[in-house]
Amino acid sequence: MTLGDLGAPKETRAEVAKRLGLSTSLAFFPVRHQSPTCAAKLEAFLPRFAPDVILVELPAPFEEQLEALLDPESRAPFALCAMTEGKSPRFVARRDEIRAAEAPRSRAYYPFCDYSPELVALRYAKASGAEVRFIDRLSPLPEEETDAGEDDLPSAERALGERLGQDAGAWFGRSRFTAALCVRAGARDFDELWEALFEQGGWDETPEGWALAVGAYALATRRTFGQEELEADGTLFRERFMAAKIAEAAAQRGKRVLVVAGALHVVALGSARETLAELRPAPREDVDAEVRLVPYTFPRLDALLGYAPGMSGPAFYQHVWEARAEADPFAQAAERVLLETIRRARAEGDALGPADAIAALAFARELASLRGRPKIGRAEVIEAATSCFVKGELRVSGRRVIAALGEALRGSRMGKLGPKAGPSPLTRDFRETAEALGLLPSAGPPRGIELSLATSRKARRCSWFLHRTAWLGLGFATQVGAGDAEGFGAKGAEGDPKPQAFTTLEATTERWTVAYAPEVDARLLELAAEGASVEEAAARQLARAAREGEGRAGAIAACVGRGVRMGLEAICQRLAPALKAAIHADEDPRSLLEAARRLRRVRAQRARLGLPKAAWLDALGRAAYEAGARGLGRLAQTSGARASEVPALLMDLGGATLADDGMGPARELVLAKARAAREIARATSPLVLGALDGLLVSLGAGHGAELGAHFEAARGRPEAKGAYLEGLLALSPRALLDEPSLLEALIAHVSSGSFEGFLASLPSLRRALTRLGPRELEEISSRAAKLLGLGAAEARIVSPLPPEEVARLSAWELRWLEAEAAWAGSVPEPNR
Amino acid sequence: MAESVLRPAAEVLFRDELDALAAADTHPKPRGFRLSPRMIRTFILGSGEAKLPRPGGAGEIAVTQKFFGDDALVERAIVTLASPRALLLVGEPGTAKSMLSELLAAAATGTSLLTVQGSAATTEDQIKYTWNYALLLAKGPVREALVPSPLFAAMREGRIARFEELTRCPVEVQDSLVGILSDKVLRVPELEGEDGILFARAGFNLIATANARDRGVNEMSAALRRRFNFESVRPIRDPRVEMALVEREVQTQLAAAGASVPVPQDAVELVVTTFQELRAGRSREGVHLDRPEAPLSTAEAIATLHAAALHAHYYGTGRLGAEEVASHLAGAATLDAAEDTAKLERYVETVVRDRAARHGGPWGALLEAWRKIGRER
Ligand SMILES: Nc1ncnc2c1ncn2[C@@H]1O[C@H](COP(=O)(O)OP(=O)(O)OP(=O)(O)O)[C@@H](O)[C@H]1O
Ligand SMILES: [Mg+2]
Helix, strand or coil, X not given: CCHHHHCCCHHHHHHHHHHHCCCCCEEEEEECCCCHHHHHHHHHHHHHHCCCEEEEEEEHHHHHHHHHHCCCCCECCEEEEEEEECCCCCCCXXXXXXXXXXXXXXXXXXXXXXXXXXXXXXXXXXXXXCEEEEEECCCCCCCCCCCCCCCCCCCHHHHCCCCCCCCCCCHHHHCHHHHHHHHHHCCCCHHHHHHHHHHCCXXXXXHHHXXXXXXXXXXXXXXXXXXXXXXXXXXXXXXXXXXXXXXXXXXXXXXXXXXXXXXXXXXXXXXXHHHHHHCCCCCCCCCCCEEEEEECEHHHHHHHHCCCCCCCCHHXXXXXXXXXXXXXXXXXXXXXXXXXXXXXXXXXXXXXCHHHHHHHHHHHHHHHHHCCCCCCCHHHHHHHHHHHXXXXXXXXXXXXXHHHHHHHHHCCCECECCHHHCCCXXXXXXXXXXXXXXXXXXXXXXXXXXXXXXXXXXXXXXXXXXXXXXXXXXXXXXXXXXXXXXXCCCCCCCCCCCHHHCCHHHHCEEEEEECCCHHHHHHHHHCXXXXXXXXXXXXXXXXXXXXXXXXXXXXXXXXXXXHHHCCCHHHHHHHHHHHHHHHHHCCCHHHHHHHHHHHHHHHHHHHHCXXXXXXXXXXXXXXXXXXXXXXXXXXXXCCHHXXXXXXXXXXXXXXXXXXXXXXXXXXXXXXXXXXHHHHHXXXXXXXXXXXXXXXXXXXXXXXXXXXXXXXXXXXXXXXXXXXXXXXXXXXCCCHHHHCHHHHHHHHHHHHCCCHHHHHHHHHHHHHHHCCCCHHXXXXXXXXHHHHCCCCCCHHHCCXXXXXXXXXXXXXXXXXXXXXXXXXXCCCCCCCC | CCCCCCCCCHHHHCHXXXXXXXXXXXXXXXXXXXXXXXXXXXXXXXXXXXXXXXXXXXXXXXXXXXXXXXXXXXXXXXHHHCCCCEEEEEECCCCCHHHHHHHHHHHHHCCCCCEEECCCCCCHHHHCEEECHHHHHHHCCCHHHEEECHHHHHHHHCCEEEXXXXXXXXXXXXXXXXXXXXXXXXXXXXXXXXXXXXXXXXXXEEEEEEECCCCCHHHCCHHHHHCEEEEEECCCCCHXXXXXXXXXXXXXXXXXCCCCCCCCHHHHHHHHHHHHHHHHCEXXXXXXXXXXXXXXXXXXXXXXXXXXXXXXXXXXXXXXXXXXXXXXXXXXXXXXXXXXXXXXXXXXXXXXXXXXXXHCHHHHHHHHHHHHHHHHC
16 A cells, blocks of 8 residues: 555545645645654755745744754654643642752653654754744643653564554554554554555655655544544644644744644644634733753653554664655665674574574565565565564574564664753753752762661652762762661661561661762763653663562562652552562462562551552452462472472461551461462472461461471481471460470470481471570470479489480480581571 | 365465456566566455455456455564575474465466475476486486476476475485575486576475474574565464354365364363463463364364264254364363373363353353263263
8 A cells, every 4th residue: 555545535635735735825734753764755845946935733832942053963753841830749848958859850851863854844943044943832742651661571472563453652643543544554553554654655655645645544543533522632723733833833924834733733834824813812821931952862752652662663763864865764674673683692502693683684575575565665564574483382482582682673873962952851850859858978988877767757858859869870869787688777687587577667667878979970870861860860760770670579669669769659559560460471480579579668657657558569468478378389389499498488478467557468268378389399398398387377377286297207308307397386386385285296206206307307307496585485495304304403414214215315416516617607597 | 166176276366356357466576576566465365344346247246255364474474484584484383384474475486286296205307307218218317218307397387386284304405406496497417408597487386384393493494584574373362263263164164075064162162262271371361271282274174063963963952062162162172182182171160160150141051061071971
């Protein structure tokens, strides 16, 4: 299908030609924002039309940034970022000295790359001396989602354009006219249709022919929308403003005016050319937005365009643009992308070579031709790569190729700003915030800071800021005594049997050192494209880290914890669906319980800081605990070194169940699953079996007689008994006291049976007993003595044992001492 | 049409369509092909509203759509067939891999019958050639004594050969394809001179299919994998498309069986929705579901509904209702694993129950029928 097949009736074409008026002194050129073909057509049209005034569909307040935009030392992509005060502050702001740190803002980005028609027009204006005016209102744009799939590994399905049931959301995408055209053009959605008709399909057109075809399409589309619809979404409001701006420019006699604006607008604006003279001048825009030019990146551009995330192909388009003077820029771009894909996939270990590139290029060409498309488009490149490079099932074997392809299409190009743009907003934000919080030390030695989070709101804000800078790796702040990788303070580290033991004060006091060094600015420069503020950059990187967790619940939960510490609860809440999905999909109970434990810590930390309860957090924690509990059977299959992590996980599960605080799992569920899991653990790991027994006991559902029997039955390896006891006591330290059968079994093991057996089990027994406190130990030894028939006091004086037994015991003791000397140092520390 | 045959070959079944397409074909054809890629596409994906003149001058014919749900896949498959590489269709059972390969072969080079059926017992002879031993003894190794394999024949005649279930063959046997596919030459060392070497004529290519659940394509040798372009065939994702197809197929099959049972829309919707949701592991309301082991393919949906309809016809009221659907659903999901029954049970007791409570209608009827069957079991 080509432009000619659009099927617009002759009258429509004539009407469009009249509205655009490309040969009159007020011409309208339709554009789409990031479109290499459009940019090339406009570039060819401009010198021929030679406008005196160029009117561009950009918010009028952006005009002040024109110099910066056209700085010859700037390199695209860059974006104009409009920052407005948010309407509903996320926390109550005290308008005092820390204002900068807390001003909640919404940001909208207007990105430009070399093939943005608007930028082409502006650059032409600068070269030719034409006057430039921006004619749009600054209307609130949807805020860029920080967690949009910019670094997403595009899934195989999406790579092949399967977006069933998803509508493009945008104007064109919504129209029935588009839907019908898609069917006729064999396009899967609006993006592919646009590409087929106007990018690859429009390249060989003249600029006027291209503009007419786009105009005809736009007019037909526009006719499928009712006036009310256009009024409701603010389109007509904006167009009235634009019309007034156009009227002002057109009033200058003898000037040739060119309007460069979205296709759907120009077909409407062009129809009103006769009535323009009657319009009142446009009101001045009073906006309280701050506008800054920021560097931008291809990955972010890619996410913004949103064609099958990761596949919208800024780099592909850049290649087309750079080859625009040559015969078939699309084939060249396709070749570059395919070669780059092979290079990247090879680096990851795929056996692909130049022959594959040749095959894929031929494939892409044939596929385009079968589809009646005159040039190779993005869709054909993607499909050529998946068909020719993936040697196996796409889902299983396609990961590397798809990732490589995504990167090759997307590119990693990062924009740079010339001196006219001034320091980057990120640098400015960092300084303003640090200053406002009183954190900016003179370039002297590191300064210590202590923050009591529970009592001071300012301290909390400082903490957020410092955590954010640390996360961004600015080299500005270091937390002191943050032994835990999660920064909850030195105590409460992994495996600590009593994580709640540290005091509230300790938990809510943070110590930091801050120091300013030039490296901080260097790093800020590196991060300039990550956002306009420290908060935004941290949020973006956090969202990325969560995606890199690749659906593992534990990893995403860690990000949630980090986000809470950075005061980025909004992002954390946006991670909630991903975490929820990961909890559903994650089949590893270890990762699930780990995630649950992390979430519980986040909950505890929030509670200590006096933050309100968060229902979303509780729901996630509960889901993770319950999914983890359902996986206890699988957990029970763990043996060997990994089994040693199980008691801590179960301990937390037990604690959460008992807490019954909305986050803990249902007790019945845990009991049922733990009982079932015991059956499995019997055969795999005495440690895990003990821990499961301990869990049941701690939940009030253990049976005394069972414990003794399980201890008895733990054989096989010498350390089995100790391991069982260790697991049990880890969760239920009083079991030896409360369950007589267990103590009896222990005594029986110690006092009968071979010495070798006893000796071999000793290290693990000792490790198990370190779980107990001194009082418990004392009580146990006195009971043990009683069971052995020794009175606690006289045991050492009078031995009721026959002489042979005494001799045997003293021999044992001797060898025991020897053995212990040999073990010195090899006995594992109880608190790893 | 060869009506007495249970299942005629695609080129026979659709002879009229193929003839009409050939007559109307003005696009360039790859060497050795009967139809241009565009016409092959039309043959498989249908001519839509458009009709083609019948070659004999007697009226017009519409080309029916035969494969549903992934037009781009068909286009890619056609492009591969016209390229030096062979095509490997891989996917879950019942996703129409065999059907697609048959249609492609029939349309491109006129026959779908040059087929090797792979299995653990497949030998290299079956892939290349064997001998007529009587002739071999009488005359020695001569051309007439050679019995060509389907692949041999395809090379000689410039046609597309098919290889069903390639990955079921032993890897060494699979590897006898490497030489054939890379050089497009088959050597017969026993024969002398020109007879000892067979150059494939233009048009020759190979379509293999592989079941994603079998010993995987990952076990294929790297050398052989390089000779193929892989296409993953997946179950149809758009429920409306799948419903339309299932309804059409069931009706065709019932007509062929001489059973006149109406197939109500509701029954189709119940079966297809259930299959789709279990396959995806997620209901449309977002409820997380355990995926059954049994492949709940479109083919399985057709078979389930067909069986339910036949049951209604022969044993029931002649009406295909919720009860028949319920009992055959249970059968479909429990073919493979006992656990599947539990998964289906859970699906009914969560998703179906919810829908029954909220909307009643066919879902309510299904729930009721399911529980009734459960009581009888
Ligand atoms: N996408 C589809 N379009 C049309 N028919 C389909 C589709 N998917 C399944 N079917 C139906 O399913 C039937 C089964 O297909 P076929 O036997 O070709 O599957 P297969 O993938 O080869 O399965 P197996 O791996 O078991 O050999 C087809 O004949 C057709 O009726
Ligand atoms: Mg098959």
